[in-house]
Amino acid sequence: MSKSIFRELLDKEASPALGCTEPMMFALAGAITRKHATGTVKRVDMVGCGLMVTGVQAVGIPKTGGKTGAFLSAAVGIINGDADACKEVLNNIRPEDVAAAEELVKNAEFTLDMDNSTGKQVYFKLTLTTDEHVATVIFEDEHHTWTYLEVDNKVLVDNRKPASEMLIPADDVDWNEFTIEKIYNWCKTADISELGRAKEAVAMNTVLAKDGIENPRGIQTARVLMQNVESGFVAGDEITHILIWATAGADARMGGSDYPAMVSTASGNQGAMVVMGPWASAEYRKCSEEEGYRAVAFALLVNTYLKYLSREYVYMPPTCSCAATSAPAAAAGVAFIHGLNPKQINDMLCTSMIHMAGVVCDGAKPSCAFRMFTSLFGCLExxxxxxxxxxASNVEGFVHDDIKVTVENLYRLQHDVLHNKVDAILWDIVKEQKVIH
Known part of the structure; x- marks a missing residue:
């Protein structure tokens, strides 16, 4: 694999996004349909795959002061979302827009339900009905990719594909070239100009992490840890420094921070961890900026490597990616700083992956940051x-000598055991608890 392909993967799977991907997608759907359906809003009907409709319930919506919910996410998009800004659809939301969105939720009828029948791991449909028009948009495969648009029974866009043709980036990768060793060698030797996305990621995610440390965002995992360092209860060593900075961004995002994140494989929480973990290590050890950027690029590419091996679950798996892939990838970036070789990193990844094997994703939420903290601590060990x-040896559960086969073994768990089961149970629980909003 040439340098340019590594650069392409780095740029493709690391990109800016404002807010958690679920409320962003709901808001984007609202903004898109509103462009085509003027008039007084009467109904907003939404259906999506399980982790879409559960994940949107608990995370803070940017520019709303930490408010939550599917209905408000869609409503702020309808009121003043920027459909052309895509993953930064909420950039222009003002306090008066939030107030108007809350009134809209009160005055119009909003519905939300789960639909796992499509076979797509990412699926969301929103229909906006006004007194003048009806508009429907459908998202598939990626949180920012809308494949269908219908207005007043006229189909304007239809790029939908059957589940058998769903997006699987792994099919476009030469796995003889895309290996841990070759990622390592490229990150060691590539011209620093090739790593511009890593530099952008550090700048963006540092601001986000500071918001999580300095303000009571989300579950405050990083902030509480920092406070206990200051009180003397916890040592202010390198591991603690890494844990604080690697989890603070998730605290901020899940709490509705107004700052964007550089995502990794469609996840801002993963991006926050894989960028800030190695960067914090480099900072603590007083490495040069170039060393830090190389480690960050390595962690981002390792996360992409691990996620791509999840095949159709690359962007929305039934297992927790923050715990099972981004924490190992972040630790791999730290290992890069510490001078471990590719063989040692392979071994570390195998042990790390099995550490959180089978931990399911129960939706985006503030406590994601706590799970990330726990997993990263184990991965550093x-x-x-x-x-x-x-x-961990190859007689221990899912573990194989090679990280690629280890992840492929875990894919079988996702595909054969967990697929469409975990999120269905979660949605039943959400309905039982009467917290749909």
Whole structure:
């Protein structure tokens, strides 16, 4: 694989986004349909796959002061969302827009339900009905990719594909070239100009992480840890420094921060962790900026590598990617800073992946940051073990000597056991608890 292909993967799977992907998508759908359906809003009907409709319930919506919910997410998009800004659809939302959106939720009829029948891991449909028009938009495969648009029974766009043709980026990758060792070598030797996206990611995610440290966002995982360092209860060592900065961005995002994140494989939480974990290590060890950017690029590409091996679950798996892939990838970036070689990093990744094997995704929420903290701590221990030649062996559960086969084994768990089951149970729980909003 040439340098240009690594650069393409780095640029493709790391991009800016404002807010958690679920409320962003609901708002974007609202903004798109509103462009085609003027008049007084009467109804907003939404259906989506399980993790879409559950994940939107608990995370803060940017520019709303931390308010939550599917109905308000769609409503702010309808009121003043910028459909052309895509993943930054909420950039222009003002306090008066939030107030207007809350009134809209009160005065119009909003509905939300789950639909897992499409076979798509990412699926969302919103129909906006006004006194003048009816507009429907459908998103598939990616949170920002709308494939269908219908206005007043006239189809304007239809790029839908059957589930058998769903987006699987892994099919476009040469796996003989896209390996941990070759990622490592490229990040070590590439001209620094090739790593511009890593530099952008550090700048963007540092601001986001500071918001999570300095303000009571989300579940405050990083902020509480920092406060306990200051009180003397927790040591202010490198591991603590890494844990604080790697989880603070998730605290901020899940709490509705107004600052964007550089995402990794469609997830801002993953981007926050894989960028800030190695960068915090480099900062603590007083490495040069170039060393830090190379480690960040490595972590981003390792996260892409691990996620692509999840095939159709690359952007929305039934297992927790923050715990099972981004924490190992972030620790791989730290290992890069510490001078571990590709073999040691392979071993560390195998131990790390099995550490959180089978942990399911129960939707985006503030406590994601706490799960990320727990997983990253374990992955850093796996790094220290690998440095000593210690790792989980191939007689232990899903583990194989090679990280690629280990992840493929875990894919079988997702496909054969968890697919369409976890999110269906979650949606039943959400309905039972009467918290749909």
């Amino acid at each position: 796996a790094m220290m073990m690998a440095e000593k030649g210690i790792r």
